Amino acid sequence: MKNFLLLLTAIFSFNFSNAQVAVDTTGTLGDSYNRWTIDVYAGQAKGIKPYADGYYSSDPSRSFGGFQVNSFGAAARYMLSPKFGLKMDLNYDKFTNQKGSGSLDFETYQYRVGFQGVVNAVRLFGLEDSVGRFGLLLHGGLQISRMHSDLLDKDELNGGLIVGFSPQFRISNSLSVVGDISLLNNFRQHLSWDGSYADSSENLSGQMIVMTLGLSYSFGNEKIHGDWAIIQDKKDKEIEALNGRIGEIETLMNDSDKDGVPDYLDAENNSLAGVAVDTKGRMVDKNTNGVPDELEKYIDNTITNNNNVALSKNMIEQLINEGYIAAYFDKSNSQPTPASADNIGFVLNYLRNNPTASVEISGYADEVGDSAKNEKLASTRAENVKAILIKAGINPSRLNAKGAGIDSSVDKNSDYARRLVRKAVFKITN
Structure with a gap:
């Protein structure tokens, strides 16, 4: 009892x-x-x-x-x-x-x-x-x-x-x-x-x-x-929010082109490795000829001075064809960003120096939004880049613009990652 x-x-x-x-x-x-x-x-x-x-x-x-x-x-x-x-x-x-x-x-x-x-x-x-x-x-x-x-x-x-x-x-x-x-x-x-x-x-x-x-x-x-x-649980909620903020910070601190400037400050996220950039991540081009100064110096010293024209041309074509040179766009915008003028100018100079060369321009959009609208936007971006080159004196017959659709290669939830796929890339055709 x-x-x-x-x-x-x-x-x-x-x-x-x-x-x-x-x-x-x-x-x-x-x-x-x-x-x-x-x-x-x-x-x-x-x-x-x-x-x-x-x-x-x-x-x-x-x-x-x-x-x-x-x-x-x-x-x-x-x-x-x-x-x-x-x-x-x-x-x-x-x-x-x-x-x-x-x-x-x-x-x-x-x-x-x-x-x-x-x-x-x-x-x-x-x-x-x-x-x-x-x-x-x-x-x-x-x-x-x-x-x-x-x-x-x-x-x-x-x-x-x-x-x-x-x-x-x-x-x-x-x-x-x-x-x-x-x-x-x-x-x-x-x-x-x-x-x-x-x-x-x-x-x-x-x-x-x-x-x-x-x-x-x-x-x-x-x-x-x-x-x-x-x-x-409140603690689980707080941990989840904290992990989200840490993830955002990590994304902000990413340096896609390894130029020492975090992506969130980088106005040119595709600068060439080893090429000097300014505080905004843009390749230094003091003479505004569309070719980064260090690359231009390399070409002059290594190629021009050695009269190796074929190597110079092949290297520049490789830079263009592999996407190192591209035009970028703001969200829902079909006109290139001001920072993309250098890259378009790089392609323009190449076409001027190689009169028999043609270029194919492929436009892309990110995954956010209506798919049909994004497909159309990608095509419009390519056409607008083509129009800039035509106005710069390139014969339209040397330019082929097409929409390449949606680029889903990056995390669509990351604003900074999506900036990298709102672009138009170039491919040299002879």
């Missing part, structure tokens, strides 16, 4: 103290779940002890002592957090002997009310993903009852502790099947469950067990109750 009372008291204290702590430390994101439930249920209430000689509630000839539907009740539950809550229940129990059991006839009944703490065991142990629609609630607290004995025509007010567990199965977002098995212990119970006065050896104590099955209905402004809702 002492061990039993200690167990009940410990569970009762644990439920209420932790429920209070949960209000302060829970990491749920506001009221993203419903908190209230109403339960209705019915089942069997069976007094365990005390009984007078000749009285008992079970039928020894039946499995589990026979079954009677003699307990009916309703309960309201409010969850302080997804793990802890409070519950109030109202119940009616009727105790009679089973016909043919051999017990003397008796009839007693009681009304009782319970005030309990509730623990959502599934959430407590983090098993939401594993159990799916199933759930398990643990509960314990105080109960007060009023028992009436027909035998003595006497009423008695009792009180004690209750502890139990409630398996659940969710039918819909608001309706669940709920079972329950509870053990009650009364203090200062003078009457036996058969209605007679208890023997002195068992006076002041009474125990009973209740097994019920019913329905649980949840309500509130949200779609689903906290027993079942998927709830994100």
Whole structure:
């Protein structure tokens, strides 16, 4: 008995103290779940002890002592957090002997009310993903009852502790099947469950067990109750946001062309390796002839001075054909950016110096927006670059403009990466 009372008291204290702590430390994101439930249920209430000689509630000839539907009740539950809550229940129990059991006839009944703490065991142990629609609630607290004995025509007010567990199965977002098995212990119970006065050896104590099955209905402004809702923790949300910001910073600090200038500051994201750039990442071209000064110097010193014209031409063609020289565009814009003038000028100079050469211009768009519009925009970008070269004196017959469509080679969620694919590239044809 002492061990039993200690167990009940410990569970009762644990439920209420932790429920209070949960209000302060829970990491749920506001009221993203419903908190209230109403339960209705019915089942069997069976007094365990005390009984007078000749009285008992079970039928020894039946499995589990026979079954009677003699307990009916309703309960309201409010969850302080997804793990802890409070519950109030109202119940009616009727105790009679089973016909043919051999017990003397008796009839007693009681009304009782319970005030309990509730623990959502599934959430407590983090098993939401594993159990799916199933759930398990643990509960314990105080109960007060009023028992009436027909035998003595006497009423008695009792009180004690209750502890139990409630398996659940969710039918819909608001309706669940709920079972329950509870053990009650009364203090200062003078009457036996058969209605007679208890023997002195068992006076002041009474125990009973209740097994019920019913329905649980949840309500509130949200779609689903906290027993079942998927709830994100504040800390997880903060970590996710922090990771996002770190990712943005990493993207900002990318240096695609390895010129020492981060992409977010780089006005020319395709500068040649080893060529000097200014603070905005643009290749230095003091004489504005469209050829970076260091490249021009290299050509003069290494090629012109050695009269190796074929090598000079092949190297420049390689730079153009492999996309090192390209025109870039702002979002939804079909005209090249001002910074692209140097690259278009590079191609212009090549065409002027190689009158038999032709060039194919391919326009691209990024993945953001309507696909059909992006396809058209890619074609328009190529045509506009062609128009610039024509106005610069290049015969239209040497220029072929086409739309190459959408370039999906970069992360479409990165603004800086998308800048690299809003472009027109060139290919020398002879």
